[in-house]
Amino acid sequence: MDQELTNTKEILIEAAYMLFAEQGYHGTSMRHIAKRANLALGGIYNHFDNKEEIFKEVVLTYHPFVVALPQFTAVEGSSAAEFLRNVAHLIIQEIEKRPEILNIVFIEMVELKGQHLNELAEQILPKAEGFAPRLLALTDQLRSVSPVMILRSFAGLIFSYFVTGKMLANTPLANDTTTLDEFIDLYLHGVLKESTAP
Amino acid sequence: MDQELTNTKEILIEAAYMLFAEQGYHGTSMRHIAKRANLALGGIYNHFDNKEEIFKEVVLTYHPFVVALPQFTAVEGSSAAEFLRNVAHLIIQEIEKRPEILNIVFIEMVELKGQHLNELAEQILPKAEGFAPRLLALTDQLRSVSPVMILRSFAGLIFSYFVTGKMLANTPLANDTTTLDEFIDLYLHGVLKESTAP
DNA sequence: CCTACCGATCGGTAGG
DNA sequence: CCTACCGATCGGTAGG
Numbered sequence: 125m126d127q128e129l130t131n132t133k134e135i136l137i138e139a140a141y142m143l144f145a146e147q148g149y150h151g152t153s154m155r156h157i158a159k160r161a162n163l164a165l166g167g168i169y170n171h172f173d174n175k176e177e178i179f180k181e182v183v184l185t186y187h188p189f190v191v192a193l194p195q196f197t198a199v200e201g202s203s204a205a206e207f208l209r210n211v212a213h214l215i216i217q218e219i220e221k222r223p224e225i226l227n228i229v230f231i232e233m234v235e236l237k238g239q240h241l242n243e244l245a246e247q248i249l250p251k252a253e254g255f256a257p258r259l260l261a262l263t264d265q266l267r268s269v270s271p272v273m274i275l276r277s278f279a280g281l282i283f284s285y286f287v288t289g290k291m292l293a294n295t296p297l298a299n300d301t302t303t304l305d306e307f308i309d310l311y312l313h314g315v316l317k318e319s320t321a322p
Numbered sequence: 323m324d325q326e327l328t329n330t331k332e333i334l335i336e337a338a339y340m341l342f343a344e345q346g347y348h349g350t351s352m353r354h355i356a357k358r359a360n361l362a363l364g365g366i367y368n369h370f371d372n373k374e375e376i377f378k379e380v381v382l383t384y385h386p387f388v389v390a391l392p393q394f395t396a397v398e399g400s401s402a403a404e405f406l407r408n409v410a411h412l413i414i415q416e417i418e419k420r421p422e423i424l425n426i427v428f429i430e431m432v433e434l435k436g437q438h439l440n441e442l443a444e445q446i447l448p449k450a451e452g453f454a455p456r457l458l459a460l461t462d463q464l465r466s467v468s469p470v471m472i473l474r475s476f477a478g479l480i481f482s483y484f485v486t487g488k489m490l491a492n493t494p495l496a497n498d499t500t501t502l503d504e505f506i507d508l509y510l511h512g513v514l515k516e517s518t519a520p
Numbered sequence: 521c522c523t524a525c526c527g528a529t530c531g532g533t534a535g536g
Numbered sequence: 537c538c539t540a541c542c543g544a545t546c547g548g549t550a551g552g
Contacts, residue, residue: 132537148433150348154531164538166533175531205514230428233485235346238492245493267515268508272498276486277508283485284478287431292474294436295443300470310466310475314512316403317465330521352547362522364549373547 133171136161141182145224149179149235176236183232183240188225189248192218196255204265205312207258212281212308219286226287281311331369334359339380343422347377347433374434381430381438386423387446390416394453402463403510405456410479410506417484424485479509 139160143152154175158165172178184190192215199214201207219225232240259271268274285307292298337358341350352373356363370376382388390413397412399405417423430438457469466472483505490498 145432148346148348148429150346151433153529155529165531166539167537169532170537208513227432230432231346233489234343234425234428234432235349238489241489241492242494245495249494265515266513267511268504268513270498270500272490272495273500273504273508274513276490276498276500277482277505277513279486280478280480280482280505282478283481284475287481288474288477291431291436291439292470294439296440296447297443297470300468300474302468302471302474306466306471307475307478310471310512312512312514313465314508314510315406315464315466315472315475316510317463351545353545363547364523365521367548368521 132161132163132167136163136168136171136178137181137185140178141186141228142224144179144182144231145227149175149231179232179236180240180243183228183244184247186222186225186228187244188215188219188229189244191222191225193248193251193255204262207262208278208312209305209308212278212304212311215282216286216304219282223290277311281307330359330361330365334361334366334369334376335379335383338376339384339426340422342377342380342429343425347373347429377430377434378438378441381426381442382445384420384423384426385442386413386417386427387442389420389423391446391449391453402460405460406476406510407503407506410476410502410509413480414484414502417480421488475509479505 136157140152140157143156143160146152147156154168155165157178158168161168168178172181195214195218196211199207199210201210232238256271259274263269266274285302285304289300292300334355338350338355341354341358344350345354352366353363355376356366359366366376370379393412393416394409397405397408399408430436454469457472461467464472483500483502487498490496
């Protein structure tokens with residue numbers, strides 16, 4: 125691999141990432157990307173066949189699952205509660221480093237119709253295999269047994285804290301001060317005061 | 323109001339709604355919208371000043387909060403659990419009637435940078451005043467007191483069931499069969515088997 | 521409400 | 537890696 129060439133490609137991906145996140149896929153032109161990367165329009169095509177290729181590379185590079193997964197192996201916790209708490213904090217930490225990352229996820233869903241989700245899942249699931257057993261080991265402390273359900277409800281937890289928080293910022297409810305830990309408590313123990321589950 | 327004119331405007335909004343949801347804001351042209359509404363391009367401008375006006379009207383017409391809110395007054399439930407259960411089912415029912423509606427929400431967030439959230443909130447919050455007391459009346463059965471937090475975590479519940487469900491459809495995890503009621507149970511009682519909350 | 525048009529910009533390519 | 541170009545399409549308007 126030519127060092128110079130690889131570097132330019134990385135600069136292009138970073139430039140495209142920022143612009144896609146700010147203006148969406150169709151709202152970002154190849155000329156915008158070229159300019160942000162200090163390149164002439166034609167220069168892009170030395171590194172990518174077309175616009176969709178760039179977006180695909182952005183998704184596979186910056187998707188939160190890809191970025192956060194390696195860190196999961198380091199998460200500790202003696203109980204299920206502590207473990208889930210730490211994972212939630214880790215993910216939010218990662219998202220707050222690059223808040224635009226969630227925009228990419230939504231753009232992929234809507235404008236690109238989820239085209240890359242399959243490839244993304246195939247890339248991630250094998251790596252997640254080291255993680256699943258640790259979750260299963262805590263299964264006797266958890267109400268639900270399905271790891272997929274844990275994953276999905278966890279996504280809801282992140283959404284309820286981070287995304288709705290951003291949405292509220294533009295509304296009269298902007299002074300809401302609910303913290304991440306309060307949402308985690310709700311996630312762990314439910315909204316009902318007394319557990320009356322079967 | 324001229325009946326013919328009002329009707330054409332409604333047809334335009336419906337056409338724009340579908341196209342925006344399918345291809346995003348910048349991916350949809352005024353010509354596409356005109357064609358779908360059986361109108362010449364210039365005819366659009368008898369009803370809307372520009373493209374952004376159309377999108378704004380789409381959001382204010384079809385946003386799930388606008389559509390679902392009137393129905394909330396009819397929701398029954400003798401306990402907090404039953405009440406929340408019924409609300410969740412109502413919302414999912416509404417979304418399944420028009421699944422594209424969530425795309426509009428995400429497009430507004432990303433491509434339009436949440437411009438209309440404030441106007442939306444101002445339109446909705448007064449109408450929600452009849453709803454808040456009913457929630458507060460159940461407050462002694464709930465762990466958290468803040469209605470805003472209930473609202474936000476509820477959005478997470480919808481996300482964890484509906485949106486992640488759609489995302490999973492494109493992946494190897496497509497055979498997951500978790501039902502809405504299972505997510506609601508998790509929401510009501512938490513992921514932990516035993517409630518060990520303070 | 522339509523036709524015909526405006527300048528600007530789009531994704532992509534040829535050729536060097 | 538850049539310059540100069542391609543045809544197509546964009547949002548919007550004038551004029552009727």
